[in-house]
């Protein structure tokens with residue numbers, strides 16, 4: 738009897754919408770803001786540009802600005818990128834919102850609650866254990882492998898701990914791809 742996995746499944750984690758921004762509102766102290774449709778503000782000062790990404794407090798509607806570029810020379814921009822800021826290109830909005838540099842610079846964290854899903858083919862048909870599963874992240878959603886696996890396989894956390902071997906720690910949140918192996922239940 739071989740212990741090599743017979744079947745390799747592929748799970749994909751992807752966003753269903755843009756995550757919210759956890760950032761304290763200066764007016765109402767709420768800590769949740771939304772990017773909405775996604776809007777940039779571009780301000781030209783001579784040959785320098787300031788560019789912000791706008792977010793709106795979900796509680797009072799106050800608009801705040803997240804600094805994207807500060808006093809950057811116009812000539813340092815790729816024309817296509819600059820055009821993207823002017824037309825609020827949704828891809829550029831997502832790209833910046835999900836860029837950890839923006840979060841660091843503006844001191845916010847992303848709130849992924851309800852903004853992502855796991856696409857996992859059902860493993861119920863599996864007859865030949867063990868099974869190997871490759872988890873791929875299309876978006877940088879931080880998940881606890883233990884929880885994700887429990888959800889994807891419909892197992893309890895205890896069962897996950899008993900039946901799973903994984904190449905990374907099961908309890909530490911990650912948004913980098915990983916692989917795990919499931920052995921047969923009792």
Ligand SMILES: [Zn+2]
Pocket residue numbers: 762763764765766767794795796797798799
């Ligand atoms: Zn507010």
